[in-house]
Amino acid sequence: MKMKYSGYKGKILRINLTTKKTSTMEITDEFARKYLGGNGFSARFIFDMVDPRIDAFDPTNVVSMMTGPFQGINIPTAGKYHMATKSPLTNGFFDSISGGHMGAEIKYAGYDGFLITGRSDKPVYIFVDDDNVEIRSAEKIWGRLTSETQEMIKEEIGDPKICVSAIGPAGENRVRYACVITEYRAAGRGGVGAVMGSKNLKAVAVRGSGTNEVADPEKFEEWMKWFNEEVKKVPALASGLPTYGTPVLVSSINNMFGAMGTRNHQTEFFEGWEGISGETLKKNYWDKDTACPACPIACSKVFSDKSGKWKGAISEGPEYETIYSLGSMCGISDAGAVIKADSLCDEYGLDTVSYGVVVAFMMECYQRRLISKKMTDGVEFKFGNDDAMVGFVEKTAKRIGFGDLMAEGTLRAARIIGGNSERFAIQVKGLEIPGHSARALRGMALGYATATRGGSHHDPRPTGEYAGASDRKAVEGKAAWVIGTMQMTTIGDSLVNCHFLERLLGFTLTQKYVDMINPVTGFGYTYNELVDVAERILDLERAFNVRTGIRRKDDTLPRRFLEEPIPEGPSKGMHTDEATLNRMLDEFYELKGWDKRTGIPTKEKLLRMGLEDVAVVLEKL
Amino acid sequence: MKMSVVLATEKKPLIRFDMKKCAFCKICEFSCAKFHYGKYGDAISRITIIRKSPLMFKCLICTRCEKRYCITACPTKALSYKNGNIVVDEKLCNSCGDCVKACPFQGIRLHPETKMPIICDLCNGDPSCVKACPKGALSLVWLPETRK
Numbered sequence: 001m002k003m004k005y006s007g008y009k010g011k012i013l014r015i016n017l018t019t020k021k022t023s024t025m026e027i028t029d030e031f032a033r034k035y036l037g038g039n040g041f042s043a044r045f046i047f048d049m050v051d052p053r054i055d056a057f058d059p060t061n062v063v064s065m066m067t068g069p070f071q072g073i074n075i076p077t078a079g080k081y082h083m084a085t086k087s088p089l090t091n092g093f094f095d096s097i098s099g100g101h102m103g104a105e106i107k108y109a110g111y112d113g114f115l116i117t118g119r120s121d122k123p124v125y126i127f128v129d130d131d132n133v134e135i136r137s138a139e140k141i142w143g144r145l146t147s148e149t150q151e152m153i154k155e156e157i158g159d160p161k162i163c164v165s166a167i168g169p170a171g172e173n174r175v176r177y178a179c180v181i182t183e184y185r186a187a188g189r190g191g192v193g194a195v196m197g198s199k200n201l202k203a204v205a206v207r208g209s210g211t212n213e214v215a216d217p218e219k220f221e222e223w224m225k226w227f228n229e230e231v232k233k234v235p236a237l238a239s240g241l242p243t244y245g246t247p248v249l250v251s252s253i254n255n256m257f258g259a260m261g262t263r264n265h266q267t268e269f270f271e272g273w274e275g276i277s278g279e280t281l282k283k284n285y286w287d288k289d290t291a292c293p294a295c296p297i298a299c300s301k302v303f304s305d306k307s308g309k310w311k312g313a314i315s316e317g318p319e320y321e322t323i324y325s326l327g328s329m330c331g332i333s334d335a336g337a338v339i340k341a342d343s344l345c346d347e348y349g350l351d352t353v354s355y356g357v358v359v360a361f362m363m364e365c366y367q368r369r370l371i372s373k374k375m376t377d378g379v380e381f382k383f384g385n386d387d388a389m390v391g392f393v394e395k396t397a398k399r400i401g402f403g404d405l406m407a408e409g410t411l412r413a414a415r416i417i418g419g420n421s422e423r424f425a426i427q428v429k430g431l432e433i434p435g436h437s438a439r440a441l442r443g444m445a446l447g448y449a450t451a452t453r454g455g456s457h458h459d460p461r462p463t464g465e466y467a468g469a470s471d472r473k474a475v476e477g478k479a480a481w482v483i484g485t486m487q488m489t490t491i492g493d494s495l496v497n498c499h500f501l502e503r504l505l506g507f508t509l510t511q512k513y514v515d516m517i518n519p520v521t522g523f524g525y526t527y528n529e530l531v532d533v534a535e536r537i538l539d540l541e542r543a544f545n546v547r548t549g550i551r552r553k554d555d556t557l558p559r560r561f562l563e564e565p566i567p568e569g570p571s572k573g574m575h576t577d578e579a580t581l582n583r584m585l586d587e588f589y590e591l592k593g594w595d596k597r598t599g600i601p602t603k604e605k606l607l608r609m610g611l612e613d614v615a616v617v618l619e620k621l
Numbered sequence: 622m623k624m625s626v627v628l629a630t631e632k633k634p635l636i637r638f639d640m641k642k643c644a645f646c647k648i649c650e651f652s653c654a655k656f657h658y659g660k661y662g663d664a665i666s667r668i669t670i671i672r673k674s675p676l677m678f679k680c681l682i683c684t685r686c687e688k689r690y691c692i693t694a695c696p697t698k699a700l701s702y703k704n705g706n707i708v709v710d711e712k713l714c715n716s717c718g719d720c721v722k723a724c725p726f727q728g729i730r731l732h733p734e735t736k737m738p739i740i741c742d743l744c745n746g747d748p749s750c751v752k753a754c755p756k757g758a759l760s761l762v763w764l765p766e767t768r769k
Contacts, residue, residue: 072661072662073651073661074648074651074652074655074661079646079647101647101663104661104663105663108662108663108664147674160671160679160727161663161669161671161681183645183672184672184675208662208663208664209662209664209733210662210664210733211654211658211660211661211662211664211665212660212661212662213660213661217659287675287676288641288642288644288676289644289756290644290645290646291644291645291646292646293646293647293651294646294647294648294651295646296646296648296755298644298646298755298756300644302675302676314675314676315675316675
């Protein structure tokens with residue numbers, strides 16, 4: 001069906017791996033306007049299709065692969081695609097976004113996205129070639145690394161130009177934080193790869209011969225011109241990211257803010273920062289810049305160890321978060337080891353943030369004698385032991401020995417290890433926390449506690465607080481700030497656009513986002529309507545999570561962050577205690593229109609968002 | 622490449638690709654499709670970048686090669702070489718795709734709708750991919766024509 005609005009194909013492909021049947025489903029203009037794309041579409045489909053009480057590995061769980069209106073158009077920073085599912089880490093709604101050509105290819109094949117359900121009895125991969133959808137045997141590629149898998153599928157189909165998103169051994173073995181890799185980029189967090197593995201689905205390959213257009217080419221050209229001019233005036237986008245990539249953050253976060261989680265957050269200042277800083281990486285390890293499709297910023301870097309202990313290790317990345325998790329969190333200052341582990345995580349299909357935080361957690365357990373060499377297959381799990389950190393990537397991905405426990409993530413591992421170790425399990429709702437301090441940034445404390453995904457830096461954003469747009473120590477007004485950043489990320493994730501544009505378009509949702517969307521789609525949104533779209537999606541996600549049992553009591557932080565102030569450095573003494581968090585939570589729920597006692601969206605709010613059916617479902621709880 | 626004595630003053634164009642500079646952003650593909658068809662799609666781009674490993678990129682585009690495999694392969698004589706470009710006579714072309722298969726550089730593809738071969742035509746002498754590349758990885762150079 002031809003849609004009134006541009007940027008959409010009006011069609012979702014549904015694939016059932018149990019019955020091997022495929023079908024298409026139309027989406028309407030109203031639906032697109034109400035839910036925008038990516039995150040919004042997935043939130044709606046998963047709320048409608050997935051029983052929230054099931055185990056994430058149940059065959060009825062859905063893997064949603066979505067695009068927004070921006071894919072397949074040369075909008076800088078929209079070279080991405082979106083995946084969502086009920087997460088095996090958090091048990092809640094989870095969406096994960098990756099760079100790569102996949103989003104554009106899905107559009108060119110004539111779809112806005114895929115919804116994959118069921119479980120195949122044998123390993124398979126899906127090949128979507130415009131209208132022709134095949135479920136092919138993956139028995140020969142099962143067990144392969146992600147780069148091999150992509151190459152083998154391209155070879156089997158005989159076209160090097162197709163796009164493949166694949167899981168590695170970690171996904172096959174249902175490691176709870178297994179990722180999905182496209183080219184060299186990852187839909188990293190939340191274990192979407194594990195859910196794919198539970199469906200015996202090795203990969204999705206797409207080839208599209210179609211095109212995508214914008215609603216108002218003239219206005220769009222104008223916007224592009226504006227963008228290309230303005231982007232040059234933002235130092236982070238014009239020089240910081242293009243030169244160093246995200247590792248540029250290491251020195252400022254560590255030295256200026258004293259907010260870089262070190263040795264499992266026993267402190268937040270890493271004395272070995274210089275070895276893993278952006279400047280060092282650029283000087284000694286850099287090979288070349290790479291970019292997501294259509295992006296002139298090219299923040300991604302290929303780094304390799306040229307002469308150190310890990311000579312020969314090469315990887316696209318590591319990004320800042322990976323340097324934090326595999327580096328400072330494990331007390332490792334050799335960038336070579338981080339590069340080596342980063343490339344292994346990509347190849348075996350592990351989320352680098354969760355994996356690093358798990359290793360750091362185990363190192364602290366070892367330090368406190370909660371686990372011994374007997375348990376860790378004879379490996380000394382001391383902070384700074386890079387051999388252990390690198391060596392356990394494969395063991396975790398294959399669930400060999402101690403790796404089997406590590407594959408469960410920090411929260412589940414802490415419950416098995418016991419000894420009050422949950423207090424220093426650096427996670428929220430099961431998701432390991434990335435490299436933006438919940439103690440040094442007040443907004444991140446409230447943000448992590450309330451985020452749909454749990455410990456994710458892409459629900460709330462830290463950038464505005466680093467930049468000083470919001471006082472990082474303030475409690476007053478923080479709830480409104482956090483809500484604003486969450487609205488921004490939700491719209492970004494629905495457009496499936498990069499959050500790095502925040503420095504240009506606004507740390508919270510602003511009119512500039514409206515000006516970017518309207519020429520492409522022809523929605524003619526007002527600012528208020530766009531805010532409602534964001535709130536609608538967030539409420540829908542919350543409603544799904546509420547049905548899995550999430551309440552106000554779950555909106556909290558690791559005990560370590562609530563009780564132990566940062567012991568040293570520029571942010572010495574900072575943390576958010578329980579009383580302060582509760583004060584901010586009260587304000588947050590009030591502004592959101594969620595019940596203060598339970599954290600459930602009120603009927604009034606849901607009706608205002610046009611979610612009558614959701615209100616009915618929640619009333620029956 | 623076999624060396625041969627060049628007598629003619631004629632030169633042939635080449636879109637030169639610098640793998641070291643390329644960032645795999647594919648902006649060249651977007652700009653090519655936009656220039657020729659006013660919309661975006663990689664199946665209607667005459668240039669394609671693929672990535673074989675972290676540092677190994679390939680640029681697939683017509684190289685104006687010496688052998689002109691496509692012209693030889695065409696059963697209906699629809700292809701010819703004029704002023705540095707491979708030109709398609711759409712009246713003669715029967716969309717058999719033999720030229721696509723014959724090109725060792727994967728520089729030809731059939732348009733998904735019209736089924737006509739689409740080949741780099743240098744955008745009237747000012748290639749849009751070269752202009753659009755943010756990393757300066759593409760350049761237009763003129764080489765001596767070695768084929769006579």
